[in-house]
Amino acid sequence: LDPGAWMETMVGPRYVRLRKRIEEGIATGVFPNDGPLPPERELASLTHLSRVTVRKAIQELVEKGIVVQRQGAGSFVTGTEPNRRVEQSLSRLTSFTEDMARRGLESRATWLEKGIFFPSPQEVVALALSSGDSVARLARLRLAGDRPMAIERASLPLDILPDPASVNTSLYEVLEAAGNHPVRALQKISAINLDAEEAGLLGLDPNSAGLKIERTSYLENGRVVEYTRSTYRGDAYDFVAELRLAN
Numbered sequence: 001l002d003p004g005a006w007m008e009t010m011v012g013p014r015y016v017r018l019r020k021r022i023e024e025g026i027a028t029g030v031f032p033n034d035g036p037l038p039p040e041r042e043l044a045s046l047t048h049l050s051r052v053t054v055r056k057a058i059q060e061l062v063e064k065g066i067v068v069q070r071q072g073a074g075s076f077v078t079g080t081e082p083n084r085r086v087e088q089s090l091s092r093l094t095s096f097t098e099d100m101a102r103r104g105l106e107s108r109a110t111w112l113e114k115g116i117f118f119p120s121p122q123e124v125v126a127l128a129l130s131s132g133d134s135v136a137r138l139a140r141l142r143l144a145g146d147r148p149m150a151i152e153r154a155s156l157p158l159d160i161l162p163d164p165a166s167v168n169t170s171l172y173e174v175l176e177a178a179g180n181h182p183v184r185a186l187q188k189i190s191a192i193n194l195d196a197e198e199a200g201l202l203g204l205d206p207n208s209a210g211l212k213i214e215r216t217s218y219l220e221n222g223r224v225v226e227y228t229r230s231t232y233r234g235d236a237y238d239f240v241a242e243l244r245l246a247n
């Protein structure tokens with residue numbers, strides 16, 4: 001890790017260069033999978049970088065799901081371990097496709113439902129539909145590479161998504177192309193035990209822990225864009241939010 005040539009040959013801010021260097025170290029086995037990273041203090045003195053820089057580099061590795069921090073024990077490499085947990089920010093409005101891309105993972109989907117339907121009473125209320133309106137539904141098992149991560153059931157007003165069949169990868173990309181990208185969302189998260197069907201789709205045992213997430217997203221003008229009910233696997237996600245003192 002000694003700074004030497006790598007600081008010069010790599011581009012970007014110092015913490016990004018350090019982050020890449022640590023990633024290289026993980027890829028080449030200098031820092032083995034499931035093993036600890038040297039403590040922050042030691043990394044700082046090894047690299048002649050400040051602790052702030054080291055902390056930022058580690059934070060990026062945590063966000064990418066490459067490193068986990070365990071209370072009181074330090075940072076550990078999760079590496080290519082297939083069962084690693086991912087950190088998901090609760091303060092940014094992003095799509096599944098974006099979230100996975102940011103972590104260097106490929107987002108895939110198995111479609112469960114895609115088309116135009118007669119709305120349920122719940123959908124009528126959530127989307128403020130008028131009588132006679134139909135609804136666009138997209139239900140998918142969402143995967144990171146080969147690993148099932150979540151089941152998402154999105155409902156949208158038809159004028160927002162007239163052609164549900166046009167969504168093949170990212171719903172948010174299709175919405176954005178039509179000028180309907182949500183700018184705000186309300187989200188509710190509840191702990192659940194997975195029923196046999198959902199557990200089966202997620203490759204888990206029935207009754208495993210899951211998170212039920214309800215998201216209602218809005219356009220700038222306050223109009224509801226999507227009402228999505230999702231089931232996330234409990235063993236794969238850590239939700240993170242920054243809290244500020246209320247005044």
Ligand code: 16G
Binds near residue numbers: 152170226
């Ligand atoms: C996220 C959203 C979901 C949205 C989807 C679009 C939650 C918790 N999150 O997964 O509401 O429909 O992104 O993703 O529901 P896409 O653009 O990759 O299709």
